[in-house]
Amino acid sequence: MDSIDYQIIKILQDNGRIPVKKLAEIVSLTPPAVAERIRKLEDSGVIIGYKAIVDYKKLGKSIKAIIIVTMTPDKRKEFIEFARENDCILECHHVTGGFSMSIKAVFRDMTELEALVGKIQQYGNTQTLIVLSSPIEFKSII
Template identity: 30%
Template sequence: MDQLDIKLLELLQMDSRITVSDLSKKLALSRPSISERLYRLREKGIIEEFSARVSLPAVGLDVLMFIQVSELKISPSEFEGFIKNDSDIIEGHRVTGTIGYILKAAVENMTSMRLLIDRLIPYGHVNTSIVLSSPVPYRRILPKNKQLD
């Protein structure tokens, strides 16, 4: 990955809908060169997917929370199967330490939050934190201290 690839990643994370023509102009490269770089970044697994960031409140999900789950009463694979199928959970991470899982969830209201917690309680100890604000809601990801090839 060279400096042009890094700049390409930055531009795509600012606007994933940017056209190849606009990328070509911004990076002073031909459209075929941009297309080849995009293909190579996808093939290397550096770009996993192109997606849209959705405003949770704009789609009626006004309560954002983090849930810590510890002392599982079932196997991790069973628990992971459950959380993968619960649409209120938008991220799930198995972590080290005394907490087994940290989940990020978004729900409509406090009643929906209670129902989600009620669904989780049979699986282990549940500790919930409601997000009051997000000073860093999203950060662009670029390589750090990586030797460029």
């Protein structure tokens, strides 16, 4: 990877829908050259996908929480499947320290949050942190 690849990655992180022609103008290459670089970045696994960033509040999910779970290792695989299937859970991380998993989830109301916490407690103990605000929510890595 060279500096142009890094520049392409940075631009795509900020706007994954930018036309190749415009991206080519910015990095001073031809559109076919940029398209080939993007293809190589995708094929090598540097770029793993493109997603829409959704405003969950506009979908009625105004409560965001971080739920930290402590569980025994034998429950982890089953818990990960549960997390994968639950629509409220956005992220699930296996973590170090005194906890096993960290979850980011969004909810319509406290009743929905309480219901999810109750289900999670079948796997282990929980601590729930309500997110007041997210000053940095999506940030480019480069």
